[in-house]
Amino acid sequence: MSDGAPSTLMRIGALADKAGRTQRTLHFYEELGLLTPVGRTKGGFRLYDQDSLVRIHWITRLQDLGFSLPEIREFLEALRSAQSAPEMMQSLQSFYAQKRLDTQAQLSRLQALDEELVTALDYLSGCHTCAPATEKSACSGCETGGHADIVAPPLVAGVHDHPSSSMDS
Amino acid sequence: MSDGAPSTLMRIGALADKAGRTQRTLHFYEELGLLTPVGRTKGGFRLYDQDSLVRIHWITRLQDLGFSLPEIREFLEALRSAQSAPEMMQSLQSFYAQKRLDTQAQLSRLQALDEELVTALDYLSGCHTCAPATEKSACSGCETGGHADIVAPPLVAGVHDHPSSSMDS
DNA sequence: TATCACTCTTACGTTCACGTAAGGATTGAT
DNA sequence: ATCAATCCTTACGTGAACGTAAGAGTGATA
Numbered sequence: 001m002s003d004g005a006p007s008t009l010m011r012i013g014a015l016a017d018k019a020g021r022t023q024r025t026l027h028f029y030e031e032l033g034l035l036t037p038v039g040r041t042k043g044g045f046r047l048y049d050q051d052s053l054v055r056i057h058w059i060t061r062l063q064d065l066g067f068s069l070p071e072i073r074e075f076l077e078a079l080r081s082a083q084s085a086p087e088m089m090q091s092l093q094s095f096y097a098q099k100r101l102d103t104q105a106q107l108s109r110l111q112a113l114d115e116e117l118v119t120a121l122d123y124l125s126g127c128h129t130c131a132p133a134t135e136k137s138a139c140s141g142c143e144t145g146g147h148a149d150i151v152a153p154p155l156v157a158g159v160h161d162h163p164s165s166s167m168d169s
Numbered sequence: 170m171s172d173g174a175p176s177t178l179m180r181i182g183a184l185a186d187k188a189g190r191t192q193r194t195l196h197f198y199e200e201l202g203l204l205t206p207v208g209r210t211k212g213g214f215r216l217y218d219q220d221s222l223v224r225i226h227w228i229t230r231l232q233d234l235g236f237s238l239p240e241i242r243e244f245l246e247a248l249r250s251a252q253s254a255p256e257m258m259q260s261l262q263s264f265y266a267q268k269r270l271d272t273q274a275q276l277s278r279l280q281a282l283d284e285e286l287v288t289a290l291d292y293l294s295g296c297h298t299c300a301p302a303t304e305k306s307a308c309s310g311c312e313t314g315g316h317a318d319i320v321a322p323p324l325v326a327g328v329h330d331h332p333s334s335s336m337d338s
Numbered sequence: 339t340a341t342c343a344c345t346c347t348t349a350c351g352t353t354c355a356c357g358t359a360a361g362g363a364t365t366g367a368t
Numbered sequence: 369a370t371c372a373a374t375c376c377t378t379a380c381g382t383g384a385a386c387g388t389a390a391g392a393g394t395g396a397t398a
Contacts, residue, residue: 011345012345013344022386022387024385024387041345043345043346043393043395044345061323064278065286076328099286107279110272110275110279113230114272117265118269120261124261124262124265155227156261158224158226158228158230196356210375212376213376237354238354
């Protein structure tokens, strides 16, 4: 655990490059308490190590999972206030377990929406049978053979124009 | 198609109630060109009909699908510029087809993240074997029996403290 | 020592999707 | 006519996650 090379220290530019984020982003993470440099040069330049990079990847992962940065911050604070290591890991565990529930809920929502998309596409595939010159206004009826009396699915029903014509005193 | 009751007209408050959104939201939709009242009273009150409600549901759906309001606006503009009905429907179709691809990509991303969560939870379940009083700082090593030499998964690796201690000249 | 890329802090700008408030006009019921 | 409820426009506020710029200091090299 104690390599003879603490020279892995880098300044913010290098870290930003390695992590693929901007310096501003890292400053911002620090403002939020998500990422603290391991030290500073006497002149005041931030210094980071390899763990900082890991931390950034971790943050990115959590963001992908749908966490907001303030949420991540809260979480880190909870961790910091933990007394023992197992307590800390329990924290992590219930945190992730909860998030897994959310993720799965999101998954089934997305799946439902995907099916809705399929339904809409199915319906629309019938539209090609319309005479190519059909006027848009005639489309509400559209009994030209395509979909006889099938009700337009929600994703299709919302698109009809009501332009600003035919409005007078 | 011509009911004897055009009295389905309503003002913004009623529509907002039925749609479960605020008046401000409907105003906002109008600013963006997403929803236009069918008319106004002589005094200037907005009037909406049943289609307006359908339109709002449609917008909501698209938002659920991950569209931003400006995107929806662009889309509606594309529709408005379509000449024939089939052209319009083709537009819709390719629009939704594209979105389905996105949705599926998002689905598999979520699934990957879910698996990552499972991995992290698996790993963490080994942590209970630590002596309950283990110090946090000792946890990086943590060879007390739990996970012998398994590498901490990304979702776990980012959480170790480097507090602001042990930093002096 | 001069130079120049790098970094510092401070602070205002931006997009999205509205929230909230102010001050005044409209509706419609009594 | 009056009055409460509803609605109008205008406009500034919010929070998330940074972007962008200004003006000045720092670090390593020539």
